[in-house]
Amino acid sequence: MITGKNQLGNSLSNLGTKSFKTFNPQQNKENEWNFFEANETEIETALKLADRAFETFQKASGASRALFLNTIADEIEALDDVLITTYCAETGLPEGRAKGERGRTMGQLRSFAKLVEEGSWVKASIDTAIPERQPFPKIDIRKMMAPLGTVVVFGASNFPLAYSTAGGDTASAFAAGCPVVVKSHPMHAGTGELVAHAINIAAKKTNMPDGVFSNLNSSGIEVGQKLVNHPLTKAVGFTGSIQGGRALFDMASRRKEPIPVFAEMGSVNPxxxxxxxxxxxxxxxxxxxxxxxxxxxxxxxxxxxxxxxxxxxxxxxxxxxxxxxxxxxxxxxxxxxxxxxxxxxxxxxxxxxxxxxxxxxxxxxxxxxxxxxxxxxxxxxxxxxxxxxxxxxxxxxxxxxxxxxxxxxxxxxxxxxxxxxxxxxxxxxxxxxxxxxxxxxxxxxxxxxxNGVPTGVEVCPSMQHGGPYPASTDSRFTAVGIHAIDRWVRPISFQNWPNHLLPNALMNENPLKIERLINGELTKRAI
The missing domain is CATH 3.40.309.10 (Aldehyde Dehydrogenase; Chain A, domain 2)
Known part of the structure; x- marks a missing residue:
């Protein structure tokens, strides 16, 4: 089932000449699978597919995104023992940890599905016009959150499932309406490919656009550098060392169009x-x-x-x-x-x-x-x-x-x-x-x-997993829980816009039946 190839949207590819293997630390030997590192052509293809997919994926309804996320969880579960065996072979971690992390990953996906299906997460805010206001009329202005575009996610070495291919960064980016390109972690590339395959099956089953997800292999830093520097990349998610996170942050800041890097890095947890x-x-x-x-x-x-x-x-x-x-x-x-x-x-x-x-x-x-x-x-x-x-x-x-x-x-x-x-x-x-x-x-x-211990991170809306630098690159955001979606969106306002051309979340009729801030009052009523 493991091919070692890169997943570019709906297609598999191995154009590159560089390859590598993962390692079984318990048995102290290489695993059998051979993985092909993505080359420049494959990186370009993945990002162009993602950019094209964004045109339709950002407009997908909350219900369709929720179905996609839930189906990913179903497909991960369907991998069953193959996933657990591969996970253990690439990490040296016990079966119980593998199954626990799989459950957490599926739970994260389902929590974001529930969030986007309900829909109020877009934080719709409406201030209606008052033409007769003196000395100047008040305009009609409405605001909501909108997705940034393609997100590049770096897999984490210590969490092959919960912080990697279909982990919290990917799940929250999908929920926001952003396509994802994963830079798979070389220590568990086989686990990453299995999960990538599950995402691809889910994308096809739920009619998501080709390119909504890609998974690229890499044994070094070159693929990651090219992904961060590419003009079609609009945001980055990273979990790892301070050195690695800071390097990506600096790289993204030096671009002609700087982009946000949400890196969760080192901590000694006093x-x-x-x-x-x-x-x-x-x-x-x-x-x-x-x-x-x-x-x-x-x-x-x-x-x-x-x-x-x-x-x-x-x-x-x-x-x-x-x-x-x-x-x-x-x-x-x-x-x-x-x-x-x-x-x-x-x-x-x-x-x-x-x-x-x-x-x-x-x-x-x-x-x-x-x-x-x-x-x-x-x-x-x-x-x-x-x-x-x-x-x-x-x-x-x-x-x-x-x-x-x-x-x-x-x-x-x-x-x-x-x-x-x-x-x-x-x-x-x-x-x-x-x-x-x-x-x-x-x-x-x-x-x-x-009166507790820091180990153990409950996945729930009130969890804050992030902190002042260098714990993370932006202490205003969390990498765990449904509010992690806020990293991949930006606010946009519509001024005096015709009602029938507004996004559903901002229409007078409130067709989504979501909670909105209307003239300072939180309500689900129509205007």
């Missing part, structure tokens, strides 16, 4: 454990965080990489228990030898920093591509003065920052860059007396957590 919480439940929280740090081999963007607390005997006990519990957990496989190698390198570089002590570092022999978890500790003073300590080590690694008092703790948080999440652990209402600390943390993050 956790602040207040004194009473350490004293009363320090051991319990240590055990909880040992699991959170090693969950998924630490390969989540929400991995708790920094644990802050005020120096005290209870912090020493917390550190001891956390270290002991961490070492009880079996080492696990990382996604790829390159990721494991980078983890080992970055961990070693971090451990060499001045003033840092190692409290746990797994020393047992492990199979190839397995990560050895670690915890280190440093003073608040050293943390504030050395920004190297603020950087993410992607994997099962965390740092405890011991601050002399709350003032130093606040300064440590102030010294950090933007993050996806921040957590406060509190007991007996002590957080009530820490407003400066809470406000400082809030200014740095997109999601503020109370």
């Amino acid at each position: 956790v602040i454990i207040l004194p009473q919480a350490l004293q009363l439940k320090g051991e319990a929280w240590a055990k909880t965080y040992a699991g959170s740090i090693t969950l998924g081999t630490g390969q989540f963007c929400t991995n708790p990489g920094l644990l802050f607390a005020i120096k005290h005997d209870s912090l020493e006990n917390f550190t001891t228990v956390l270290s002991e519990e961490l070492l009880k957990i079996d080492a696990s496989c990382m996604l790829h030898p390159t990721i494991q190698s980078n983890y080992s390198k970055n961990k070693s570089e971090m451990m060499e920093q001045d003033g840092l002590s190692i409290t746990a570092d797994l020393k047992t022999n492990t199979p190839p591509n397995f990560a050895k978890q670690a915890v280190v500790k440093v003073s608040g003073e050293k943390f504030i003065s050395n920004t190297k300590l603020h950087q993410e080590v992607f994997g099962p690694f965390s740092m405890i920052v011991s601050c002399k008092d709350e003032e130093e703790l606040v300064k440590a948080i102030q010294s950090m860059e933007g993050q996806l999440t921040g957590t406060i652990i509190s007991e007996n209402g002590e957080v009530d007396n820490s407003s400066v600390l809470v406000n400082t943390l809030q200014s740095k993050v997109g999601r503020l957590i109370f």
Whole structure:
């Protein structure tokens, strides 16, 4: 079923001369499939097909887009064991994780289907004319959201389904009425092709225009660069490293027509454990965080990489228990030898920093591509003065920052860059007396957590998955939940426009029966 070819709309193509294979990190060997990297002709074809498809796809009704999205979910489910087996062979992740991520991906598609079928997401706003107003008449003006055009989506290494081919970026772009060209991630190109095939079947079944979706293989950066620089690309979605996301952002900004890049990048997700919480439940929280740090081999963007607390005997006990519990957990496989190698390198570089002590570092022999978890500790003073300590080590690694008092703790948080999440652990209402600390943390993050762990991102309308730079390139938007659709649209106003020529969402009769803001009042009534 896996051909290794590029999907250009409804057609398969392998014009390029460069090929590559994916890798099974559990078995430490290449997979059998051979993938053909897209060449310049195939990139051009995919984008021209998408641009042509946009002419009709942007006008498709909410009901037809919803049917498309739901059918994609159906076709992904129909892949059944073939998808799960391929996913595991390309990632080293267990079957349970594969099935869970498949369910999440299907759920995302169905949530966007429900959103666009109802239709109010276009945020229709109508201010009717008042010709008799003095000293000047009031014009009739109406506004709604409209799709940007072709979106290029970069597959993520750590989420082959939920953040890749048919993941949240693609689902939300389709919902908005934007065609999608995916730059498949080379670490799971087979999984990507299977999902791309499912999307193509769904597109045909629901009569979507040829070119509404394409999937391009690439083992390096050249294909991605050409996609971002192409004048037919109107927006980019990316999940990955700060280095990669920033490179795309800069590239898009330098274009003759700059375009938005919505990149969700690195995060160390600071956790602040207040004194009473350490004293009363320090051991319990240590055990909880040992699991959170090693969950998924630490390969989540929400991995708790920094644990802050005020120096005290209870912090020493917390550190001891956390270290002991961490070492009880079996080492696990990382996604790829390159990721494991980078983890080992970055961990070693971090451990060499001045003033840092190692409290746990797994020393047992492990199979190839397995990560050895670690915890280190440093003073608040050293943390504030050395920004190297603020950087993410992607994997099962965390740092405890011991601050002399709350003032130093606040300064440590102030010294950090933007993050996806921040957590406060509190007991007996002590957080009530820490407003400066809470406000400082809030200014740095997109999601503020109370007495929990950052790992685990609920897919729902209230979820904010994004944060101040460099957690993401635009903190106003989320990459998770139905409001992710807002990234791929722009507002457009119609002034004194004939009613019969207006989009359905703005017509007097309100044929879509959606909620609209009419002269300042939210209502579903006709005018």
